[in-house]
Amino acid sequence: MTDRAFNFNAGPGTLPVPALQQAARDILDYQGLGLGIMEMSHRSKEFMAIAEQTESLFRELLGIPNNYRILFLQGGASSQFFMVPMNLLAPGTTACYLNTGTWSAKAIKEARRFGTVDVPFSGEADNFRRLPEPTDYTVAHGCQYLYLVSNNTIFGTQFSSFPETDVMLVADMSSDILSRRIPVERFGLIFAGAQKNLGPAGVTIVIVRDDLLDRVADSVPTMLRYKTHADKQSMYNTPPCFAVYLVGEVLKWVKAQGGVEAIEQRNEEKARLIYEMIDSGDYYRGHAEPSSRSRMNVAFNLPTAELEAKFVAAAAKQKMIGLKGHRSVGGCRASIYNAFPVEGVRHLVAFMQRFERENPA
Structure with a gap:
């Protein structure tokens, strides 16, 4: 399609033309059903098959171990700024956050509503021109997790490798998910808004280790528990069906x-x-x-x-x-x-x- 512009936007970003072309057909009529992908019941066998295939492809492409759950959530990556500490940071405990830009700063602000946050490194004084070397910070003893943003869209920085630590890693990979191989098994939780590399805005993918699902306190609302969505295969309520579908089409393109x-x-x-x-x-x-x-x-x-x-x-x-x-x-x-x-x-x-x-x- 030679008439398309080159889209350098930070997000939503450009999508594969084959995925868009298939979506254009399926919006009007999905596989001869006489109704489009946005009109189907999320509990129909057709959409359930789409969701299962999307999850299977994602697991295959990133090499996600079987003891991790894949969730399709709403609320954007920004909702994960509070869902992560709500589910993983118990009252009276501490989490460590690396402040490497705007999105980590917002996550720190939200996490402080639920527990103590230690910030062993901040690049703010240098306008976030660089990411920390391993010798630049120390993770405090007893931290529940070490939180990082793998790629910073605003400042153009990216972790080339991830911290070597005994503390569980949690990462916002919204802007570089699926762009490179990652050691998923070193993370307790990874989340990513879809609108950079995976699909359209509207769905956020969370990869969470099984054993973390039961950490959540009883006071956390039902919809904000990872376990709620894991137990129902992301179908506790109506998911963002079209966004999930288009993520699947993008994953097919990546595999091809x-x-x-x-x-x-x-x-x-x-x-x-x-x-x-x-x-x-x-x-x-x-x-x-x-x-x-x-x-x-x-x-x-x-x-x-x-x-x-x-x-x-x-x-x-x-x-x-x-x-x-x-x-x-x-x-x-x-x-x-x-x-x-x-x-x-x-x-x-x-x-x-x-x-x-x-x-x-």
Whole structure:
């Protein structure tokens, strides 16, 4: 589909064209039933089969062990900021949070409503330009879990490896889930909003270890317990049916590409092309320190704010949309999630080269 724009938005992000084309057909009529995917009962055998296949594909692609449950929840990743401590942080106990950006700061604020939060590392003083090295912090004895955000969309940073600790890891992987292989067995819980790499906004996927389901206090409302949804296979109430369906179509596409390993290689190539352009001179300056750079979100600045505004406007005229950086960082940001094509990155790099020639500082 040559008339599609290159979507550099941080979220919702671009989706695979084959998945969108299949959805376009199924919205009107799903497999000859005479009704569309958004009109079906979530308890029909057809939708139950969709949900089961989606969960099975997700488990297969990420290598999720059998002692983990996969939940399809609503409320966005932001609801997990309070659901995690409500379910895992008992009164009188402590959790450790690494403050590496906006989303971890919001999670810290919510967690403090339920228990004590220790923040052994914060990158705020340096405007979150880097992620911590193992020697930068110490996890307090007795912490219930160590919480981290694996990829920071706003500041363009990403953990290249995860902390080595005896404390259970909990991670917000909303913006890099399925972009690379991850050691799921090292985490007690992982959650991700779908709208970056998995599908449309509206569903949040939670991967939670079985033994954690019974930790929840009796005072936690029914709908906010992971166990409620695990016991009912995410069907305690009406799930976000269309979002779950489209996640399944995206997972089929990922598998057809060669799985997570192939997606990871392509993501590395896309990021390398842009960072090589940034590092080729002084005109473009990356926000994140090289050791902390994200493969999903490339945040960068030009010599002046005026040139940045001109860059974003000129790129939009060439059907490259969503390149304006977040207000807390300014500048520009190229979000290149799983379904973003390598062709679009090459198009951007060529544009960056021309823009620098035609607009000297």
